[in-house]
Amino acid sequence: EAGVAQSPRYKIIEKRQSVAFWCNPISGHATLYWYQQILGQGPKLLIQFQNNGVVDDSQLPKDRFSAERLKGVDSTLKIQPAKLEDSAVYLCASSSAGTGYSPLHFGNGTRLTVT
Amino acid sequence: QKEVEQNSGPLSVPEGAIASLNCTYSDRGSQSFFWYRQYSGKSPELIMSIYSNGDKEDGRFTAQLNKASQYVSLLIRDSQPSDSATYLCAVNNSGGNKLVFGAGTILRVKS
Numbered sequence: 358e359a360g361v362a363q364s365p366r367y368k369i370i371e372k373r374q375s376v377a378f379w380c381n382p383i384s385g386h387a388t389l390y391w392y393q394q395i396l397g398q399g400p401k402l403l404i405q406f407q408n409n410g411v412v413d414d415s416q417l418p419k420d421r422f423s424a425e426r427l428k429g430v431d432s433t434l435k436i437q438p439a440k441l442e443d444s445a446v447y448l449c450a451s452s453s454a455g456t457g458y459s460p461l462h463f464g465n466g467t468r469l470t471v472t
Numbered sequence: 473q474k475e476v477e478q479n480s481g482p483l484s485v486p487e488g489a490i491a492s493l494n495c496t497y498s499d500r501g502s503q504s505f506f507w508y509r510q511y512s513g514k515s516p517e518l519i520m521s522i523y524s525n526g527d528k529e530d531g532r533f534t535a536q537l538n539k540a541s542q543y544v545s546l547l548i549r550d551s552q553p554s555d556s557a558t559y560l561c562a563v564n565n566s567g568g569n570k571l572v573f574g575a576g577t578i579l580r581v582k583s
Binding site for chain 2: 390392397398399400401402405412413448460461462463464465466
């Protein structure tokens, strides 16, 4: 079974620039998550999709972050404009169902550095 | 109060010893609990899940859950240097649709 694919692996941008991350979940997984992990902290949920609908985006800074999951498969997360505090690893994960009893499978993440 | 709390460590144990990692959570209605292991520079990987009070064993790992005390722990027996990593506790909220992670405990196993 192919895992969760993410790209790029690393990205360095200047503040106020924009950036986009891509994620392709495990085939057949209906639920897709974007987490932000700042160094020394646990992952923080930014947005959760069930198929192509949003289940939870309560912690997504909507003035600068946006995400979409067209056709209920792959997803993109965009930051515009970036701030220094956005430097983090952005993890995409998928699960076969909701978080109740289905484990999350994580991709390798994208390490973003904002200078 | 944080939703999921862990001691950040580092917790240092000698090779062959038992490592004990602890986690407390605030949502009394939580039903699902997970332990993830994260090596430096890598993504989290699931090592244990537990849903009922008591112990659940899988190889060298034992997860313990006490819902009355809102406490979940992970025991690693016969600790190996390869177990050195950050261990993340994750708790599903009472609504059943949101997984909240603790900040993680750094474990160092010394050979």
